[in-house]
Amino acid sequence: MLTKNSLIKEFQKNPSKYWKVEMFEDNGFTRKVCAKCGKFFWSVSKATCGDTSCEDYGFIGASATKRRFGYIEMWKEFEKFFSKNSHHSMPRYPVVSRWRPDLFFTIASIQDFQRLDAGGLTFEYPADRLVVPQVCLRFPDIPNVGVTGKHHTSFIMAGQHAFGYPKTGYWKDRCIELNFEFLTGAMGIDKSELTYIEDLWAMPDMSAFGPCVETFARGLELVNSVFMQFTSKGGRKSELPIKVVDVGWGLERLTWFSQGVPTSYDATFGKVADYLKSRIDYDHGLFMKYASFAGALNIDEIKDVRAARGLIAKKIGVDESALHRKVAPLQAVYSIADHTKTLLYAISDGGLPSNVGGGYNLRVILRRALAFIDEMKLGIKLPEICAMHAEFLRPLDPKLTESLADVEKIIDFESDRFSSSRAKAAKIVEVIVNQGVEIDDEKMAKLYESQGVTPEMIKTYAEQRNVEINIPENFYETLSRKHMGHKEEEKKFSHDLSRVKPTKQLYYDGVKNFRAKILEIFNGRHIVLDRTGFYPTSGGQIHDVGRLNGFDVVNVEKYNNVIVHTIDGKYKGAKTVKCDVDWTRREQLMKNHTATHIMNAAARIVLGKHVNQAGAEKTVEKARLDITHYKSLSDDEVDRIEDTANQIIARKIRLNKTVMTRSDAERAHGSMIYQGGAVPSVNIRVVEIPGYDVEACGGTHCDSTSDVKAIKILKTERIQDGLVRLEFAAGSKAWEDLKKKEELLKKSAEVFNVPADQLPATAQRFFDEWKEKDKSIEKLKAEVAFLKAENLRGKIRDNRLFHILPYSREQLIEIAEAMASDHPKLLVVLAGVNGEIIGKRGTQSEESVSEIVSDICKKCGGSGGGSTSFAQGRGELAKIRSVFAEMGF
Secondary structure, three states: OOOHHHHHHHHHOOHHHHOOOHHHHHOOOEEEEOOOOOOEEEEOOOOOOOOOOOOOOOOOOOOOOOOOOOHHHHHHHHHHHHHHOOOEEOOOOOOEOOOOOOEOEOOOHHHHHEEEEOOEEEEOOOOOEEEEEEEEEOHHHHHHOOOOOOOOOEEEEEEEEEEEEOOOOOOHHHHHHHHHHHHHHHOOOOHHHEEEEEEEEEOOOOOOEEEEEEEEEOOEEEEEEEEEEEEEEOOEEEEEEEEEEEEEEEHHHHHHHHHOOOOHHHHHOOHHHHHHHOOOOOOHHHHHHHHOOHHHHOOOOOOOHHHHHHHHHHHOOOOHHHHHHHHHHHHHHHHHHHHHHHHHHHHHOOOOOOOOOOHHHHHHHHHHHHHHHHHHOOOOOHHHHHHHHHHHHOOOOHHHHHHHHHHHHHHHHHHHHHHHHHHHHHHHHHHHHHHOOOOOHHHHHHHHHHHOOOHHHHHHHHHHOOOOOOOOOOHHHHHHHOOOEOOOOOOOOOOOOOOOOOOEEOHHHOOOEEEEEEEEEEOOOEEEEOEEOOOOEEOOEOOOOEEEOOEEEEEEEEEOOEEEEEEOOOOOOOOEEEEEEOHHHHHHHHHHHHHHHHHHHHHHHHHOOOOOEEEEEEOOOOEEEEEEOOOOOOHHHHHHHHHHHHHHHHOOOEOEEEEEEHHHHHHHHHHHHHOOOOOOOOEEEEEEEOOOEEEEOOOOOOOEHHHHOOEEEEEEEEEEOOEEEEEEEEOHHHHHHHHHHHHHHHHHHHHHOOOHHHHHHHHHHHHHHHHHHHHHHHHHHHHHHHHHHHHHHHHOEOOEEEEEEOOOHHHHHHHHHHHHHHOOOOEEEEEEOOOEEEEEEOOOOOOOHHHHHHHHHHHOOOEEEEOOOEEEEEOOHHHHHHHHHHOOO
8 A cells, every 4th residue: 555654765765766856966956864854855065954843943134035025026026937937827716615625725726726527636727837826724723823933824825836747837857947046046045055855745545646845945944846746546656647746835934034034924914013013012132032943833743832932942041931921922913913814815705704614714713813812902903904914915916905894794793702702701711720620622622612712711811820721732723624624425326327328418408398218227217318308406406397208207316427317107118208397397496596596696795795605405486595694684684685686687687508618617707606516527507697696507597587577585594603594486486475475464464453554563562562471471480480499498418409390491490590699609400390401500619510410311311411500401200310319319
C-alpha cells in the first residue's frame, strides 16, 4: 500500500529525478541535509533548511527585499510579473465553495478549478497558465491566529497554476525558474537567503500525488510548489496523463517579509491593525523582540505551548507572567482583526453564522471575537471593523463594500444572541472554575455548543481568581475540522445498470406522447426505455406519471444516465411501447418549479444578497424553498416577498433555457448557478429569468413568468439555525388556497356573528379577554406551586429532596423552581405519575443536576439530561419509586 512516508523514502533514493531542477545547477544550489531536523533541502550556502522550527524569524526589523511592498501593491507586483510571463490573471472565486459539494469553503486556489464528475476529480480552467488572488478560509488554524504572527483564518493564496503538461503549460524546471526570478528579481531577495525543501504532496485517497518544493527565507515559508504527477492504481504508482502545477504563494507572508514588521497582521490589515492596537497598551519594543520567536508557537507542531512561551520569555529576558500580560491583549486584537475579515468575505459571498455545516465555523470565530472584546474591554463594534477592512481592500475587491449593510445586520443579530446567553454561560463558568472541573475536548465542545461557553471565558475567570485550569489548546482546531465539509450519498438502484445504454431525454422538448423501445426489465415492474418523455425525480421536482402500454407509470428515477420507470403491475408484451405523460400534472409541476426560481429571486431582493437556495421540493399541490437567512421572517417580509414574486410574474419575462458547457456557464454567470447544488456533468442546463435569477437546473419550467399566473405563500418557518422554509402554491393551486381562506374568513365571521370587516377587532377583543384569564390561571399555578413547595419543606434531607407528585411536567417545574429559589443549597428532583422527571438546584448547591437526573433516568429505563443547574427526562414510574426509596425518600 502506498503511503506518503513510503513514497518520500522512494523518491529520496533518486532526488535528481523528483526534485532537482535546472535553476539549482545554474545558480549554485546544492542538496544538503539540515543539521537540525534532518530534512533534505537545496541551498547556496546554508547549513539548516530554514523552516521555522529550525530558524527564528530573521526578517523582523531587517527586511531582506529591495523595498517594502504594501498588501495590495504586493499582488499588483505579482500579477505584473506573471502576466509578463504569459499567465492569464483572473478574479477570485467565492469563499463559499458551491461548485465543490464536499467542501463548504474554498481552502486553496487549485480548488477553483476542481470539479467532481461521477465521484472522480476533474479540472476545468479558463487558461493553461494563470494566476488568481484567491481568498481561502481555513478554520483549523484558529488557535494559532494572533499567536504565531503568520496564521490566518482567511488569507489570499496568490495561486500560480499550469495545466496540461506535456501538451500545454510547463513543468518543474520552468516553475522553479519563475519562482526564483520573482523572489530575486521582482522582490530583490539575495539567492543566498533562499532554501528549497524537498517534500511530497498527496490527496488523502492517493488519487493524485507528486513531489513538492517549499521555499523558505529567514525562517518563513514564502511559497509551496506542488507537482501533481502520479496516481495510485491497484496500490501501484502510475503517471497521470495530464500533469498539473499547483503553486500557492502566501500574499500575506510575501508582504510581511518585505516590510519586516512584527507580524503579518501589521503588514496586511492596514489601518485596522493600527486602530485596534490603539485600544490597548502596546509595547512595540518588547513585541519586536518577542515576534522573532513567535513562529515557534505553532500549536499543531508543539506539545507544550506554555513551556514554549516560557522559553521565549527567557530568551528575551522578561518574566513569563509579565510577557503574557503584555502579549495577550495584542494577540486578542490581532484575532479580532483576522476574524472580522473572514466574516466580511464569508457573509459577502453568501455564508451565514449558524450551528450547522460551514456556518458553524463562522459562528465560532464571531463569538471568539466578541469574547475577546469583552475580555479586553475594548468597546468596539465588529461591523465597524468589517467596514474598515472593506475600505482597505476596495482596490482589490470593490464588491465587499456593497455587502456591508447585510454584514452589519447579520453580525448585530448574532451579537445580540451571544450577549443574551452570556449571563447564563457566566454562571456555568463560575461553577467549572470553583469546582476545578477537568475539561477535555469533548466536555469543552459540549459546553460551547449547548451553553455558549468559550475557552476564553473560562481562562479569563480562572486568571482573575488565580486558579489554574487546563483548557485543550487545540480545541478550535478539533471543533472546526468536524465542520469543514460533507459527503452526499449516491443514489443506487437495486440492479446493476453499468451495461445499460443511457436513456435519451425527451422531457425538455414538451413531448406528451411518444413511442420507445424497452432495453431492460427488472422484476417485471422496473423498465428502462431507449428514450423517454417522463421526467424522473430530480432536483427537488417529483417525477411524472402517465401510461405505458396501458400500465400506470407510478415512479420514475434517474441513476447516472439511465432512467428507470416503475409500473403498477407486471409487464408482459411487446418490446415497443406507447407512452402518455399526464400533461395536466406536468404543467402544474412546471408552474411550481418556475415559481421556486421566482421566489428565490424575490427573497433575495427583499432580505438581502446573503440569501441562497439551500433546498427545494416541487410537488403537484405546492412547492417549498429553503433559503439561507439568519432569523424567522416577519409578516411584513412575507408579504413583500409574495408581492415581489407576483410583480415578476406580471412582467411576463421569458425564461432562457440553455445547455452550455460547465466552463462557459461559469464564465457567463459565476458560481451562483450552483444554488441548487453542484452539477456532476461537463454539460449543464442553465435556466435564467433575465435580471432576476440564474441557476443550473435540470427541472421542467414554463416559457414565461406569466405562465405561473400567481404565487401564494402558504407558510413560513425557521427549520433550523440559518435556514428558513417558504411553502407556496402557484397557478390554479394558488387560487384554490385563496378560495379556502375566503371561505374560512366567511365561516369565522359567522361564528362571531359579525361582518367580515369587523372580524379582526372582534378577534382581538376575545384574545385580550383570554390573555387576562390566562394571567389569572398562571397566578393560581404559582400560588399552588408555592403552597406545595411549603408542604414539601419537611421532606428535605441533607439539602436534598426526591419526591413523586400527581402533577404535569409544567407544574413540576414550577414547584422545583419555587423550592430551589427558597433553599439556595437544595437539590430537588421531582417525578410525575406519567414518568416525567425534573431536577433543579439552588444557587449555592454544587451538585450536577444533569448527571443525577441522567443517572436516575438510565436506572429507570429512560433517558435524560440538561445543564448543571436544571435537567429533565423520563423513566418508568415503578422503577422511579424504587430508586427514590433506595435513596431514602
